[in-house]
Amino acid sequence: MKKRVVLVEPRNNEFEGTDNLSLPASALYLAEFLLNDGYDVKIMDVRLHSKEEIIDVSKDALCVGFKIWTGYPIKSCLEIARSIKENYPNIPLVWGGWHASMEPMQTIQDENVDIVVVGPGEFVFHELIKRLDKRESLKGLKGVVYKDNGSTIHNGIRPDKEADLNKSEMLPYHLVDVERYIEKNGSERAIYYTSSRGCHFGCTFCADEVVYKSRLERSPEKVLKDMEFLINNFNVNTFVLKDTNFFINRKHVKNICQGIVDRGWKIRWSAYIRADQFVRLGDELLTLIRESGCKEINVGAESGSNEVLKLISKGIGVGDIIQCAKLSKRYGIACSFSFMLGLPTIDGRDIPQTFAVIRKIKEINPRNTFNVWFYTPYPATPLFPTAIQYGFKAPKKLEDWADHNTRTEFTWITPEMKKQINKLTFYIKLAYPDENVERAIKKSFIRRIAHKAALFRFRYDFMKAPTNLLWEFYYVVKGHRMILAQD
Numbered sequence: 210m211k212k213r214v215v216l217v218e219p220r221n222n223e224f225e226g227t228d229n230l231s232l233p234a235s236a237l238y239l240a241e242f243l244l245n246d247g248y249d250v251k252i253m254d255v256r257l258h259s260k261e262e263i264i265d266v267s268k269d270a271l272c273v274g275f276k277i278w279t280g281y282p283i284k285s286c287l288e289i290a291r292s293i294k295e296n297y298p299n300i301p302l303v304w305g306g307w308h309a310s311m312e313p314m315q316t317i318q319d320e321n322v323d324i325v326v327v328g329p330g331e332f333v334f335h336e337l338i339k340r341l342d343k344r345e346s347l348k349g350l351k352g353v354v355y356k357d358n359g360s361t362i363h364n365g366i367r368p369d370k371e372a373d374l375n376k377s378e379m380l381p382y383h384l385v386d387v388e389r390y391i392e393k394n395g396s397e398r399a400i401y402y403t404s405s406r407g408c409h410f411g412c413t414f415c416a417d418e419v420v421y422k423s424r425l426e427r428s429p430e431k432v433l434k435d436m437e438f439l440i441n442n443f444n445v446n447t448f449v450l451k452d453t454n455f456f457i458n459r460k461h462v463k464n465i466c467q468g469i470v471d472r473g474w475k476i477r478w479s480a481y482i483r484a485d486q487f488v489r490l491g492d493e494l495l496t497l498i499r500e501s502g503c504k505e506i507n508v509g510a511e512s513g514s515n516e517v518l519k520l521i522s523k524g525i526g527v528g529d530i531i532q533c534a535k536l537s538k539r540y541g542i543a544c545s546f547s548f549m550l551g552l553p554t555i556d557g558r559d560i561p562q563t564f565a566v567i568r569k570i571k572e573i574n575p576r577n578t579f580n581v582w583f584y585t586p587y588p589a590t591p592l593f594p595t596a597i598q599y600g601f602k603a604p605k606k607l608e609d610w611a612d613h614n615t616r617t618e619f620t621w622i623t624p625e626m627k628k629q630i631n632k633l634t635f636y637i638k639l640a641y642p643d644e645n646v647e648r649a650i651k652k653s654f655i656r657r658i659a660h661k662a663a664l665f666r667f668r669y670d671f672m673k674a675p676t677n678l679l680w681e682f683y684y685v686v687k688g689h690r691m692i693l694a695q696d
């Protein structure tokens with residue numbers, strides 16, 4: 210009988226429903242290695258399967274694997290892991306993913322964790338399963354941390370290069386109900402896809418380099434095969450590329466885009482980039498990117514303050530962000546800029562500068578959108594010790610990391626800073642509305658005046674003026690909730 214391996218995909222947050230689910234990419238990548246060796250792999254998604262179903266399917270399993278990122282997924286996995294331990298105390302529970310890779314020695318201390326896999330799991334997990342199957346010791350298996358007679362053994366890191374992403378012809382989509390993972394919006398049928406991993410620009414707030422030591426890519430031929438399967442069998446017409454940085458290898462990008470154009474696919478896609486990379490793409494590649502259906506590029510702009518960009522070793526300047534906005538206009542590719550506020554040591558000096566840059570990119574191309582986040586410290590990142598120095602109390606147990614997220618209150622963020630950010634976010638969304646807010650503005654004369662007033666404030670840097678003028682007040686009362694709800 211085929212031996213069973215269960216992979217648990219957690220919830221990302223407590224409010225997550227069962228619509229528009231994100232595809233469990235890590236489980237699919239891990240599974241393909243095991244299927245080749247004849248294992249029976251079951252991917253159990255906590256958002257789709259009940260706890261009872263997951264426990265039931267885990268009976269007699271060779272092991273149960275859990276994927277964790279910092280935050281709610283830890284809580285979601287612990288809940289299942291506890292029940293499995295209670296019911297089947299002899300089944301090894303293996304934990305992997307970003308958080309487990311960043312905090313392996315703390316993760317292994319939890320009584321519901323038997324083994325931790327550090328870094329990309331393809332090769333390590335495969336070797337681990339073979340050893341568990343043959344009841345062999347885990348001694349010397351690199352990339353693994355485990356418990357042995359009361360002590361904890363860290364076998365050291367395995368070179369990422371061995372995690373070959375091209376072993377199988379196609380990802381094993383038959384293991385999941387693909388239809389459930391397609392986001393439907395009008396005629397759009399979108400799915401997440403990851404074609405590469407690893408980014409080595411070393412930004413000090415980012416954990417990428419902690420988890421991925423090398424660049425890993427699935428070949429363009431195989432990426433195109435995966436896409437073809439999803440287009441032909443599930444009518445997918447939009448690919449949301451979730452590579453942390455899709456644009457590192459120009460050849461990879463070029464071959465995928467050219468492949469899409471050559472096949473005549475009428476699809477749309479989006480991906481993540483750095484501002485300086487966008488600026489360096491050049492006319493030929495930008496034209497090809499647009500022709501192949503790129504609908505949006507997500508730019509990690511991070512800050513409108515050169516002081517912050519230096520602090521986080523971003524390796525770009527504000528000029529790159531502005532240049533990027535200009536190119537987005539010229540090539541008709543909308544950019545979604547992501548900004549980060551609330552860094553320790555900065556005391557909010559960056560807030561007006563960042564909003565000034567947001568104003569500029571909106572003025573250059575009104576179709577450009579933006580997100581503003583608070584900096585969240587992640588363990589093992591270079592900026593983490595600064596956060597500690599500024600009062601962040603790092604959780605001492607795996608379980609306590611479950612409440613760590615972008616809404617966490619950090620000591621260096623004052624109520625005044627929050628108020629200022631909320632106010633600026635509100636006004637900028639009113640001044641430079643997206644499609645939804647624009648529709649609402651068109652419907653009301655008062656809102657049109659409020660919009661003009663907000664625009665005036667931003668254009669002429671007039672934010673300190675009283676905000677309780679009659680018409681703005683009316684808008685705040687009537688439209689405030691709606692505006693802030695837009696992202």
Ligand code: B12
Nearest residue numbers: 221231234235274275276278279280305306326329330453
């Ligand atoms: C898609 C995605 C989402 C989706 C969810 C997708 C899903 N359910 O899979 C959504 C949009 C919901 C989401 C939300 C958020 N995300 Co997100 N997301 C991603 C993204 C872009 C892709 C993940 C992916 O599929 N990767 C491809 C797979 C193949 O790689 P992998 O996950 O690393 O898996 C490998 C290894 O980690 C390991 N492994 C993983 N699981 C397991 C399990 C076992 C048993 C083993 C042995 C090995 C193993 O082996 C795998 C194969 O090599 C990553 C960035 C990235 N490119 O990885 C960020 C990322 C995971 N997200 C991140 C963050 C911060 C968030 C948010 C907090 C963002 C926010 N500001 O609100 C939220 C909240 C999530 C939460 N509560 O934790 C961070 C996590 C950082 C951290 N310390 O954990 C990442 C790394 C982005 C980043 N660079 O900062 N996200």
Ligand code: SF4
Nearest residue numbers: 408410411412415453
């Ligand atoms: S460019 Fe993006 S993915 Fe790469 S290290 Fe910096 S923040 Fe991380």
